[in-house]
Amino acid sequence: MGKEMRKAELCFDRGIITGDVDRRVFGSFIEHLGRAVYEGIYQPGQESADGKGFRRDVIDLIREIGVPVVRYPGGNFVSGFHWEDSIGPVGKRPHRIDPAWYVIETNEFGLHEFIEWTKEAGTEPMMAVNLGTRGIEDAKNLVEYCNIPHGSYYSDLRAANGSPDPFGIRLWCLGNEMDGPWQMGHKTAEEYGRIAAEAGRIMKFVDPSIECVACGSSGSQMPTFGSWEATVLTESYDTTDYVSLHTYYGNPEDNTPDFLASSVEMDRFISSVVSICDYVRAVKKGKKTINLSFDEYNVWYHSNEADRKLEKWISHPHQLEDIYNLEDALLVGSMLITLLRHADRVKIACLAQLVNVIAPIMTSDRGAWRQTIFYPYMHASVYGRGTVLNTVVKSPVYESKYGDSPYIDSVAVVDGGAETLTIFAVNKNLEDDFELSADLRQFEGYGVEEHILLTGQDLKAANTEENPDRVKPAASNGSSVDGGFLRSVLPARSWNVIRLARRR
Ligand code: AHR
Secondary structure, rough: OOOOOOOEEEEOOOEEEEEEOHHHHHHHOOOOOOOOOOOEEEEEOOEEEEEOEEEEHHHHHHHHHHHEEEOOOOOHHHOOOOOOHHHHOOOHOOOOOEEEOEEEEEEOHHHHHHHHHHHHHOEEEEEEOOOOOHHHHHEEEEEHHHHHOOOOOOHHHHHOOOOOOOOOOEEEOOOOOOOHHHHHHHHOOOHHHHHHHHHHHHHHHHHOOOOOEEEOOOOEEEOOHHHHHHHHHHHOOOOOOOEEEOOOOOOOOHHHHHHHHHHHHHHHHHHHHHHHHHHHHHHHHOOOOOOOEEEEEEEEEOOOOHHHHHOOOOOOOOOOOOOOOOHHHHHHHHHHHHHHHOOOOOEEEOOOOOOOOOEEEEEOOOEEEEEOOHHHHHHHHEEEEEEEEEEEEOOOEEEEEEEEEEOOEEEEEEEEOOOOEEEEEEEEOOOOOOOEEOOOOOOOOOEEEEEEEOOOOOOEEEEEOOOOOOOOOOEEOOEEEOOOOOEEEOOOOOOEEHHHHHHH
């Protein structure tokens, strides 16, 4: 007799919801860093490039994901950036050093090009202002340049530069990672809290319809984590709409169970920041709830060694070009599940980044291809629509460096209008398949449309230009509904999308 399959169970109720999915939770990030812009989204003369130099092969892949919002232009880069360098005739734009990444920025691709590109890519801009080496005056001017229709110095300058219509940028980041000692213009929480409050205030004077994201911590391991958020939000509560969170995980010690348990840490990070936001609201006796913008998350470690050897002061080198494998895709899947499980408070999130730089999409002069992490990201964005159900996962756990980690991460998303129910699930167990069950009697008439599976024997398998389809999803016949109960086989080491719909 064969060994009985290990079991896990999902419990949810149609009426008990976590929150509606804000599409912006599937955002991403393009920084002026490495080959994200140059040779990534922009490469005049490349075979697929259009008349504006935008790579259509890359745009096609971005449209396949359906990226709702793209954060720009950094990242660490923004903390030394003069936005005025990136407007006007291209030939007159200065070449500058970028001390954040020790490279030369040519400014050939600038603000107008980015806005044009977002339209082609079917996305919205999320603009960051420089609160590192610059301040509230420049932030004010940039909002005027982008959002005032006409009749003022900067709005007329925008029109003279070829864009009579305002850009209408709604979402603004007040600097980047200002808690980090590596950041140009790094500040204490008190210093940053004051400048964020004043920048947000004056930017909203210019355009009251904008939303502002204040910098939270660059990771929960930061020595100031916790007190940073409390101080910054105490100073800037009135003008801040979201606080940011950033995190990157790696597996340099090749301990896959610990690595895959990182979503436990991410979950704790989110819960802590939610508590701090609510603490500040309580102390302020405020009416406004501060929500979360998880505007940098990913796996990042593969390229560290190569980056240490890079030549300095050249333009767009191969920097932060992590090649992702199957286990990275599993963790990114778990991170997406974690974000969805906090849909009540996480309203924006950006997979960092989008092209070539720690990215789901890679390019060469010849073409573009999907890294392993492309798939969970694309699936979550395409199918994670509607309302997140409060999903209890009954799963055996294992001990990890973050404490107990369930073998199964999962979340259920229902779309009442479309009459669909989608279950995302990761099986982190490296040897055992699991049978996942769920009571679907509240979903009468629903059947399995599709079970998409990403798995493989080799956790280190990756996609390359020569072999772009080594790791790719396949259809599984491991799911069925019988007597009102779902049963799904989640193979060891797998990302699963179980799509159910009401049969007509
Ligand atoms: O995404 C790469 C870098 O990571 C960003 O520039 C910075 O914000 C973070 O430290």
